Amino acid sequence: MAALISLMIAIPLLGAIITFLTRTREQARSIALLTSGLSLVISLILFSRFDSSISTIQFGESYPWIASLGVSLKFGLDGIGMPLVLLSNIVIPLTVLFAWGETKQANQFYGLILLELVGVLGVFTSLDFFVFYIFWEIVLIPMYFLISIWGGPRKDYSAIKFFIYTHVASLVMLLAIFSLYFNAWQVSGVPNFDMFYLLKNYSVIESPLLKDAIFLALLFGFLVKMPAVPFHTWLPDAHVEAPTAGSVILAALLLKMGGYGLFRVILPILPFSGSPGKLISLMAIIGVLSILYGTFLALAQRDLKKMVAYSSISHMGYVTLGAAALIPLSVSGAMFQQFSHGLITAVLFMSCGVIQHSAGTRIIHDLGGIAKHMPKLAFLMLAGFLASLGLPGMSGFIAEFLILVNSYFTLPTFVILALFGIVFTAGYHLWAMQRAVFGTYNEKLGHIHDGADYGIASMAILVLLIIFFGLNPNPVLTMMTTNANQLLNFVVLRGVIT
Amino acid sequence: MSYGLLAPEIILTIVGLVIILLGLLITDKSKNMIGYFGAAGLVVALGYVLKTMTAEGSFFYNALVIDPLSQIFKLIFLIVSLMVVIASISYFKDNRNQDEYYALILLSTVGMMVVASANDLVALFVGFELASMSTYVLAGFEKKNPASLEAALKYFIIGSLSSALMLFGMSLVYGVTGSTNIPVIIEFFKTNPMMATNSLDIIAMIFLVAGFGFKMALVPFHMWAPDTYEGSPSVVSSLLAAGSKKMGFVAAFRVLVLALVAIRIDIQMTFAILAVITMTYGNIVAISQRSIKRMLAYSSIAQAGYISLAFVVMTQMSVAGGVLLALGHALMKGGAFIAVALVGYMVLSDNRNAKNLDDIGNFAGLGKRAPITAFSLLVFFLALAGIPPSAGFIGKFVLFYSITIEAVAQASNWLLLVVIIAILNSALSIYYYARVIRYMYVLPPNGEKIKEPTPYVVAILLAVIGTIGIGIYPEPFIQMAMNAASVLGV
């Protein structure tokens, strides 16, 4: 079967359309689960057939589309995209399962979730910049609706802020894509939006200033999505107001698009930019700033979900730092951090969702001792929090360890700064656990129930996966390392690092 | 000399006249059939244009030409008219004067089509006036409605002023060049570059810009547009925003682009400033509107700003982008106004004496009350905001991209700045579109679900299919636009 990737994208798209048209909740959620499950199966097939030892594109597909612009529908996977495709396909069915009890406009709800899947899969697989951009933008729309229809009290503000903020960033990125495209066109005289082709021709640009401008525009597009401090303020708002499923998808998948961009686009052109040294420092500063800033802000939060949102910022800072270090293992560590954070943050947001649902509040001070009535949740939440604070044996540790250890070669100062964050990271996680989950039960909450079985089940699966990849990261780490090595061949050749 | 290529204009004229005749003969009740007749005429004309997309020809001593540029704009005009006519079948149902209405629409379409084909200033002027005058009447078609009449009056006054300005400009052009035939004029300018410093040229050009700019609703010639779009019957607003506006663009493409290139005046900067001011103004003012029609009007001004970026660099690519965006905008804006008309119908069916039919409050819960309309509006809004895959995205993409190319090629920082402003503007526009989307999908409905009348739905879906279709399969349209642009030889 040749067209597995397009099939993988088409099935949820079809599923989304059918889901929109269904009338009952049962139909909607069954179809959503079925189609996302099918997509998962295909991605597992792809995963099992994937050859981790080569860095070239596998399962490539190409169909002509807009010939006059040189656009064609190109899809393919390599070690950068494959793990994220897998992650998307893991997270979405579990999100559907988690949100099994959704009653408000269920058909739209599940349909939008499936659309998100379509969008992120498209982003992670398309190899044509035009198509990439289209999927990149498509992702925004379902999320906007997820926040603004199923969101919390300030959903309007948050949804629109999310939309405009990230849209502006994408448009800036679009400008850079134009420039790349034009440049490549000038070189060859043939219009072509092929991603690798455009990136390869980046080095031909003569003006160093223009090179840096293009680079920064692309970087900006990705950093906003990640999000990195100081472009992060849309994230806490969006998370706080989004429904749990929305938060999960936002944090687990949408943020990963930014990181994906770093590896797919930024790193190949970094050595050829006008002033690589400065740009590397810039990325490193932003990375460390995000780590520390996110940590301290998380420490200041009263709302559990907001705290988790800031922890996302902090964790995504590691991705930037690892990418900026330009060491094969730090880069693969950063890729693994993306994968791992996707799983972990899903658990965290699901926990927040269950608590909100059962206790009716997420304010840490208003909770207290809920472990008494919600033992299963407390257990899984604890597991998630521990994974999030980088406990060894869970996937987050592997990623952070690789990043810290390997980034030290090129960015020692930044690594030392990042290390300071670790204690405080543990601090806010444990503080929240202690105040919200442990301690004396707050009788004001009334009698609360443990999370529903499907929610607990999906969280449990995620926790198992976190532990699995924490003990055995190789299934995804090997392919990441292969591609990181290939990416950094450029860098070494160019003499950016020695 | 065969006039076969002019068949669409001829068919529409005949159908229009027959409709007037029919109106005199048949009973008021059976007048509801006239709409279908008009639509049939439009479909035939449309089919003919589609068949002759790549045809070339020239008529009446070179006063009219058929070329890809004219054909693609005729396509736009015919599609818009068709949508408007179909929607009007519901909108003007049981109206005693609907025969005149349809006849006027068809005649104004003929006017627009003449402008699209015009190769002579006289033909251009005549077509312009034919289209304008029909639309003046259409804008004031609801004779009992003060808003409609006021809209018509304002439209008329500013419109005649602009016609006069345009005529004055044309007279100067004629005076300088001694001809009214556009190719001759261009040739003259090309061979007499010394004239470029002659202030008559500049004044003439600016008068022409003013005349066309009025139709395009460019700042500062835009003032009529919000009032007129708001006051006119929604279907007429649709025609004005989607069709008549494009007439200004095709005229500008025909005359201005060439003339300006020929005169070799470097007015890039001036046009850039006009375009930037136009889009920013449109977007900023649109933010605080409560009337959807008014909001759409301002958004239409903003879109005009984007399209007129094509004049800034005047490359084949940019003109193609402008044409594409014009095509896309015709579909999106036309569809959006028709959807607003449907909402007005819905509000009226709740309460016969309702005022402010297009108030944003009426859109609350539209997703539940009229799902097709709401979804279509969603598509239009997202497309207008330039979200892929849609006609709006493709148009903007090609356009912005062509300007970036020029910016890179000329190493021009301010051109790049123009693109950045344009891009930020298009992000800003999301703000007010999203507000309506929120009303439609987030807020609770304040009424029962309604049955959406079939004619409206057909018209809207036509636009939706076009909007998304161009977004998904843009290749033939890009080709068409490129061909059209190549006619200009820029």
Next chain:
Amino acid sequence: MFSDYAALIVLLPVIAFVLTLFLGKKLPHGGAYLPIAAIAGSFIISLGTFLEIYPTDGIVQQSMPWFAGMNLGILIDPLAVVMLMMVSFVSLLIHIYAVGYMSHDPAKPRYFAETSLFTAAMLSVILSDNILQFFISWELVGLCSFLLIGFWYHKPSAAAAAKKAFLVTRVGDVMFLAGIVLLYVNMSEIITSRAFSVGPENFILQFKTMFEAIPLINPTQLTYITLLFFGGAIGKSGQFPLHGWLPDAMEGPTTVSALIHAATMVTAGVYLVARTFPMFAATPATLSAGVPDSLLIVAYVGGFTALFAATMGLVMNDIKRVLAYSTVSQLGYMMLALGTAGAVVGAQAVGISMFHLISHAFFKALLFLCAGSVIHAVGTNDIREMGGLFGKMKITGTTMFIAALALAGIGIPFINIGTAGFFSKDMIIEKAFEYGELKGDFIPYAFAIIAALLTSIYIFRLWFMAFTGKPRSERHSHESPGVMTRPLMILALFALFFGFAHLGFYDYLNKNFELMTGEKAALEGESLQMSPIIVLLPVIVGVLGLLISYAIYHRRMLDMSKLVSTQNPLYKLLLNRYYEPKIGADIIGVKLTHDVVAQSGEFVDRKIIDGLVIDNIIGNTLFKLGEFVRKLQTGVVQNYASVTILGIGLLIIILRIKFGGT
């Protein structure tokens, strides 16, 4: 034969953990027998392995690649095997004891699951053949301690203590991690630049590889690396200044305290220094002549902690807190041994330190279990409310007295008869003296000898207050059941007689690093002839402490009320634990971090970045601008015409200016 299954030492308790966690509720005693059986299995394999490798001086090494050049592996050398046996054995006894102790707790399955995992993690620390796996297991130990200290999570104090334990040790862990980062960087530079071979059997962070590379590592870097490792050890072993969590950790069940503070977790820090001792010993001597810098610091920190913690042990009223400070103090001794003895006798110091570690494990576990038995009986932790228990709890009283003797290091010198503590602690104090003689620095010795006196005083104070005199509470108390007392008796035997194994133990452990790397690792110091008074002094202070306590707390010969009052600033300082909880938790933890840094960050984020820039400057300005520009649209058509005409005029003027012309 046993050594082939060495991995099972860790895996058995892990399996027991999983099974108990999920099936425990359905099994009798909360599934307690699963972990007991598993740990017994671990003990048997450890013992079997020991019996296999002891005669041949062999070691067990198994390794497999893991990710990114790291590996997972097992290393059983003398150092590891003695620890394995001790940990699995003590842990086994504590588990058995817990069957009785926890019999009334509804959350038994969770308890046994967690302790099982805890034991597994500790065993894994010991077995690791590389520093990364060591660190991972180390962290898991920390996790389990967090879970177990907060076992009664509904008690706010328990939840807070658990958090404190995790966070404070986390500070150390970050230093440890930083050390690993630095080590890794150095190692990989050595590997790439100096043709240092790393093969498929020879992984980058393996201890073996590390030790081989020691001569190639930049000495300054080596000092940093070892000090960062020691930072980790400080956190885990509760050394000053990261000692505060350990006494608070008494909020967990007493069996947990026994497990954590006697046998396992806290010793991991000492074990870390022992495990990487060759690196410590190889650091350059810049601070003091002839003493490697890192060892010097280890000695001082250990010595100071020994004394510092003992002072607080004097005044605590909570029976478990007294024992906790005692643990901190004894861990200080172990560190002191590594530092001072390391400087004079090289790698033999490991044996000296480990011997104290193991004997301490026996008597401290015994002390805790006895304390548990007492608490079980009287239902309070406060020794002021106990008294006269000896009559009712003969076994507990006797075994606890034996443990106290061992802790105080009582024995008869010259004929080498005495408790376990006598052999182990005296050796440390003697080596500290030897260090003083050789290096001219008697400060560590002074720390050690004063701490020994205080140790004796506080432990007998505890015993006399609890078991003698009149009962001070009305509560009916009774001896604990057999399942609890039998482990006490077994441990008491070890506390009494383990010391006699000291010579064999030292010999065996001395070979440790040679066995691994195949070469002699560290310097060999010649033994010094001690004067009898030095040999006698530790025992003398031990007996002196016993007598002082007897005098004050049993015979009431001195009135302590003057001293023991909150008017006395020294007493107040001690009772408030040198204000460490206040400084650590309130000022650094809450005020500085949360209130100042985090809140100002929040301010910047919400008010400046978000509020000012995004909402106000960008958002509101645009909206206001829109509202303003909107008003230009007056609705009067003449104005529209004016704008049109003015626009044309403006355009003409602009273009005229631009192009001139006629």
Next chain:
Amino acid sequence: MIDIVFLVISVVTIFSSLMVVRAKKLVHSAIYLAGALIGTAGLFILLKAEFIAWVQVLVYVGAVVTLILFTIMLTRKGEEE
């Protein structure tokens, strides 16, 4: 001679145009408009475009001005102006 005629006609035309704007009463404006248009027709004749001049007089003066007068009549209410 032509010059004088031209001068007279142009002055009349410009004056009439100005009075279209300045006249207080609408009817006067309409009359002045007729004057201006006729003046323009005169200029047409001077330009040797007699046919256009005739069309101008017929269409403008004959039709448009009449239309204006009608409109003034239809939109007059009471004692306006």
Next chain:
Amino acid sequence: MSLYTYLLISAIIFAIGAYGIITQRSGIKILMCIELLLNSANLNLVAFSSFNGNATGQVFAIFSIAIAAAEAAIGFAILVALFRVRDTINLDNINILRW
């Protein structure tokens, strides 16, 4: 009589018309001013035609006169209709559509 004299007259009339449109309030007067504008354009066309020596300008002028008449008719019709519903043709008051 040079071409520029005619152009000057035409420009003056144009300016007067523009001035009227800006300042006047009565709808009818504004319409008249528009007629003036068209008239000035016609004058231009005829003048150019005469001095250029080709008849195109005159043809254009005829078209323009015819169109102007039609336009005027439509304009006045709108005014009358508006007068019926609003009872005024003072444009200052016709501003329900604004902002």
